[in-house]
Amino acid sequence: MRVFRLLTAGESHGPALCGIIEGLPAGLKVSAEDIDRQLARRQAGYGRGARMSIETDRAQILAGVRGGRTLGSPLALLIPNKDRQKDMPVLTVPRPGHADLAGSLKYGHADLRDTLERASARETAMRVALAVPARLLLAEFGARVSSRVVSIGGETDGTDPSGLSPARWERLVDASPVRCLDPGAGRRMTGAIDAAKAAGDTVGGVFEVRVWGLPPGLGSHVHWDRRLDGDLGAALMALNGIKAMEIGSGWGDAGLRGSEVHDALFWDKSRSRLTRKTNRAGGLEGGTTNGEALVLRAAMKPLASLAKPLVSVDLRKRRAAPAPVIRSDVCAVPAAGVIAESLAALELADAFLLKLGGDSIKELRSHYEASLKG
């Protein structure tokens, strides 16, 4: 991220989450309802835990918007927590796989809650909220960001989505409790979630983010730290629970020959333009968008809060103890897809502003139109 500056603060059971994004152009239409719509999408999905029935996340716009439009000044948001808890019992047994141990060793916390309150994925509500103006900015210029779940707990949706229109994609995904395209695969995924829950366990999975309508030329090959692949990778890998990501057919490409991987170019005479019949590169070549749909996938590990806990160690008593049973989700892969859409939107809007610039949407629009002519 180069144009925007973004900060979040807040603990999972503190009074509120707060956040600031700086670097937005003036004149962008943003409302609390736009933000709440995305917050509701983040809260949904089969496999979420009891916290989601307590919270109805709503954002308050504290600064940066007047008369429904951005001012060009920092946008500050607040999301109050309904589930505020002051006197939680001290925790001294870390959940293997969670931030509990590493965070507490690092900061010297004797009560592991001092770590987990901030490490909780609750914080992602604020990242989703702060990304809403980025989504709206992209939409102003014809780009559409969506996601879908590809697999949960080893159950995979084998649909080839390349021919689907964005509208059909979103209709199918919104109708699915796990946000996947194929209802049959969706039933297998909910089955995997139910089975994990019955066993006191959790499941992870893979999701895909797809962005249509991006202009070519976002990012750059000229220096490693301008490659958009790196920015998108950093953004997605910094989402809680993500252990791997790929662009296009990334992991699969590694075992194939070049002739099977690269997207051949054709000249479309009728439209007088270059075309490709495939998009294995996932919309990025040379660290730069190439005008094809952007395709990102990420793998989320199963959540580390288990109802049937793993063995661990009581750090105070220095002896074996089962990990604590802490309320959580059985599966948050559908939510992670929505969050990753937001993270990608932030990077893409940032790259858009870096390329085209402008202090206001009006200025940005004139730069964009000039770039289309050039």
Ligand code: EPS
């Ligand atoms: C979450 C809020 C948390 C968890 C979950 C996601 O709320 P609580 O801890 O009160 O149940 O449900 O957090 C985790 C999966 C995690 O590992 O911390 C949320 O708002 O998304």
